[in-house]
Amino acid sequence: MLWFFYIIYSNYIKRGTYNMANVTILGAGAMGSALTTPLRKNGHNVNLWGTHLDTKIIDQLKKDGTHIKHKCKLEDGINYFYNEELEEAMKDADLVIMGITSDGLASVFKKAIPYLKEGMVVGSVAKGFEYDLKDKDKVIILPDILEELLPENLVGKIPFVFVGGPCKAVEVVWECPNSVDYASKDIEAAKYMRSLLVTDKYNVGISSDVIGLEICAAMKNAYSIGLGMAEGFKELDGKLNNNCKAALFTFAVAEMGVLTKAMGGSYSSVIGQPGVGDLEITCEAGRNRILGEVCGGGMPGTKAIKKMRDEDITVEGYNAIKFAWELIPQLEEKGVLDRSKLPFLQALYEILFEDKNAYDTIVKVMNKCTGFDYE
Amino acid sequence: MLWFFYIIYSNYIKRGTYNMANVTILGAGAMGSALTTPLRKNGHNVNLWGTHLDTKIIDQLKKDGTHIKHKCKLEDGINYFYNEELEEAMKDADLVIMGITSDGLASVFKKAIPYLKEGMVVGSVAKGFEYDLKDKDKVIILPDILEELLPENLVGKIPFVFVGGPCKAVEVVWECPNSVDYASKDIEAAKYMRSLLVTDKYNVGISSDVIGLEICAAMKNAYSIGLGMAEGFKELDGKLNNNCKAALFTFAVAEMGVLTKAMGGSYSSVIGQPGVGDLEITCEAGRNRILGEVCGGGMPGTKAIKKMRDEDITVEGYNAIKFAWELIPQLEEKGVLDRSKLPFLQALYEILFEDKNAYDTIVKVMNKCTGFDYE
Numbered sequence: 001m002l003w004f005f006y007i008i009y010s011n012y013i014k015r016g017t018y019n020m021a022n023v024t025i026l027g028a029g030a031m032g033s034a035l036t037t038p039l040r041k042n043g044h045n046v047n048l049w050g051t052h053l054d055t056k057i058i059d060q061l062k063k064d065g066t067h068i069k070h071k072c073k074l075e076d077g078i079n080y081f082y083n084e085e086l087e088e089a090m091k092d093a094d095l096v097i098m099g100i101t102s103d104g105l106a107s108v109f110k111k112a113i114p115y116l117k118e119g120m121v122v123g124s125v126a127k128g129f130e131y132d133l134k135d136k137d138k139v140i141i142l143p144d145i146l147e148e149l150l151p152e153n154l155v156g157k158i159p160f161v162f163v164g165g166p167c168k169a170v171e172v173v174w175e176c177p178n179s180v181d182y183a184s185k186d187i188e189a190a191k192y193m194r195s196l197l198v199t200d201k202y203n204v205g206i207s208s209d210v211i212g213l214e215i216c217a218a219m220k221n222a223y224s225i226g227l228g229m230a231e232g233f234k235e236l237d238g239k240l241n242n243n244c245k246a247a248l249f250t251f252a253v254a255e256m257g258v259l260t261k262a263m264g265g266s267y268s269s270v271i272g273q274p275g276v277g278d279l280e281i282t283c284e285a286g287r288n289r290i291l292g293e294v295c296g297g298g299m300p301g302t303k304a305i306k307k308m309r310d311e312d313i314t315v316e317g318y319n320a321i322k323f324a325w326e327l328i329p330q331l332e333e334k335g336v337l338d339r340s341k342l343p344f345l346q347a348l349y350e351i352l353f354e355d356k357n358a359y360d361t362i363v364k365v366m367n368k369c370t371g372f373d374y375e
Numbered sequence: 376m377l378w379f380f381y382i383i384y385s386n387y388i389k390r391g392t393y394n395m396a397n398v399t400i401l402g403a404g405a406m407g408s409a410l411t412t413p414l415r416k417n418g419h420n421v422n423l424w425g426t427h428l429d430t431k432i433i434d435q436l437k438k439d440g441t442h443i444k445h446k447c448k449l450e451d452g453i454n455y456f457y458n459e460e461l462e463e464a465m466k467d468a469d470l471v472i473m474g475i476t477s478d479g480l481a482s483v484f485k486k487a488i489p490y491l492k493e494g495m496v497v498g499s500v501a502k503g504f505e506y507d508l509k510d511k512d513k514v515i516i517l518p519d520i521l522e523e524l525l526p527e528n529l530v531g532k533i534p535f536v537f538v539g540g541p542c543k544a545v546e547v548v549w550e551c552p553n554s555v556d557y558a559s560k561d562i563e564a565a566k567y568m569r570s571l572l573v574t575d576k577y578n579v580g581i582s583s584d585v586i587g588l589e590i591c592a593a594m595k596n597a598y599s600i601g602l603g604m605a606e607g608f609k610e611l612d613g614k615l616n617n618n619c620k621a622a623l624f625t626f627a628v629a630e631m632g633v634l635t636k637a638m639g640g641s642y643s644s645v646i647g648q649p650g651v652g653d654l655e656i657t658c659e660a661g662r663n664r665i666l667g668e669v670c671g672g673g674m675p676g677t678k679a680i681k682k683m684r685d686e687d688i689t690v691e692g693y694n695a696i697k698f699a700w701e702l703i704p705q706l707e708e709k710g711v712l713d714r715s716k717l718p719f720l721q722a723l724y725e726i727l728f729e730d731k732n733a734y735d736t737i738v739k740v741m742n743k744c745t746g747f748d749y750e
Contacts, residue, residue, distance in 0.1 A: 166617070171616065171617065178618035179745040239546070240546065243547075273621075281620070
């Protein structure tokens with residue numbers, strides 16, 4: 001009889017909304033550490049593990065609970081782990097959240113694999129494209145990377161949940177209201193992850209559209225560089241170009257729709273938080289916009305990106321443009337895309353990689369995209 | 376034989392892209408006067424007529440060509456007319472553009488009616504809702520007002536063209552690139568108006584969706600007040616709420632879609648320049664956003680609007696919220712709308728007209744609208 005209660009009890013613990021779960025967050029950077037706030041507010045047991053790049057962050061967190069990037073204290077009661085303590089950090093996890101940037105995702109996930117067990121849910125905040133691990137010429141989205149890395153005995157047994165939508169990490173720590181989407185092929189897994197994180201401020205919508213969410217997550221960075229160019233034009237003659245920026249915003253949404261459709265995703269993500277919402281916040285400030293502003297102000301694309309790289313600034317949208325550009329022939333070969341439907345993306349590629357003049361090129365985009373048939 | 380050439384010639388003059396047309400702009404305010412720039416660049420004969428409110432503007436324009444609102448000179452060769460010179464200003468017009476704000480549109484159009492002739496095209500930059508002239512309890516869109524005012528002998532003989540999309544007037548004067556939509560039930564009329572105004576900077580798309588364009592034009596002001604509230608929250612505790620603003624942006628687009636659909640408009644306007652594009656520019660700055668910021672910062676809605684009115688500041692979005700709120704029962708009666716699909720609009724009404732606390736109300740909107748089924 002005892003085993004019967006045990007099964008009910010353990011299941012209750014695992015999926016129950018109001019019960020304590022064990023959550024391990026891999027990566028103590030801005031977003032990984034921010035998610036400790038709603039998790040601790042909901043009373044879960046939270047392990048925050050830092051990569052080798054996060055040692056100073058973990059040092060300070062252990063010392064006085066302050067996160068040196070967020071410049072404020074995190075919630076009490078979080079368990080902190082250094083890079084070499086991965087096994088301990090992963091022990092008994094119900095939910096593992098990959099709080100890792102796209103370029104580090106595969107390597108960290110590989111390290112975590114030995115500690116994954118059937119029934120665990122894996123969430124990821126990483127966004128974007130990558131080269132296929134099996135075919136270095138092929139561009140795929142990050143969810144495919146995680147699926148590929150999973151060892152045979154765990155295939156189909158570890159559901160993945162991906163996070164999209166506008167979400168500045170520090171505002172999560174501050175408990176400002178937000179709204180994000182959790183997308184998964186396994187809706188129950190997405191709902192489970194939501195049940196652990198959702199609060200009256202951290203709002204979560206559920207979606208089955210992993211592809212659309214990922215395409216938007218990557219491309220909103222790309223197009224925000226373009227919107228930044230309109231902001232940068234004022235360097236040329238002192239005149240604001242708000243009309244141009246707003247029009248480009250609309251074209252960006254349309255082209256995210258073209259790419260999402262070609263990849264097999266849903267338009268609902270494009271007009272939802274992952275698309276429109278995340279584009280809005282991304283074009284207001286940040287590194288993508290800065291790169292755009294610099295180019296819009298007259299600096300050639302290759303010089304502008306070199307300057308930012310010399311200052312150790314990663315511009316995600318720049319990589320997204322390159323990946324998307326390489327993805328186009330793959331999609332054309334499949335017969336699901338016509339590159340003439342992406343004039344804004346083409347312009348961004350030409351400005352950033354071929355040093356075409358930003359102003360003249362954007363003026364032509366405005367001519368071409370106005371009244372353009374994106375269908 | 377001569378009459379034959381005359382017909383061909385006069386038609387050519389009238390509809391030809393590269394021929395001089397006579398264009399009369401009624402209203403010398405920001406937008407009316409701005410449209411003189413693309414028209415003069417294209418070599419048309421332009422008459423700019425000022426209402427009784429524009430006398431000082433016309434004075435200065437006649438003196439040295441400077442527009443006192445734009446603080447710069449307009450193009451050379453524009454003919455300026457005072458309020459009492461309407462007949463002369465309207466003489467031989469091929470295109471009449473109503474550069475009048477929504478509250479003055481009907482009265483100015485009535486004055487212009489005696490000088491309208493079959494074959495003239497009438498464009499309008501005024502946007503929004505109004506009470507039906509025949510039924511003061513009924514809310515209708517401005518295009519319906521113009522249609523209603525037309526005397527019987529001109530019904531069906533004067534095509535109307537409506538302008539939507541992001542367009543700060545002064546940027547048109549500066550010749551910064553923009554993209555707007557011209558919508559008309561008579562597509563040829565919209566194309567004709569475009570042919571007179573389009574330049575390499577002033578881009579014009581053509582649309583048949585008058586209803587969607589007008590709904591978006593009005594509601595983008597309304598929702599921008601809500602987006603401004605998220606900006607204002609920083610007054611409460613010093614914390615930015617960019618996540619909230621971006622999420623609300625997405626809900627605003629969704630609700631513009633709900634209203635547009637209920638009114639019989641097209642979703643293409645909502646995700647195009649009149650909806651997404653114009654919302655983007657409107658929420659970045661301006662009077663609607665300011666009202667929202669003030670409420671978000673803690674001032675009760677009725678006090679905030681009184682303060683702005685005392686300073687003689689018209690907030691178009693405030694009126695749009697009221698009109699939309701009164702429109703709801705009309706649409707419910709027709710069975711084309713369920714008001715529960717407009718939670719953000721309801722919140723704005725409650726904050727502005729019933730003094731509900733902005734922060735608490737918006738937090739509830741975020742809870743309700745996340746993952747909300749807007750279909």
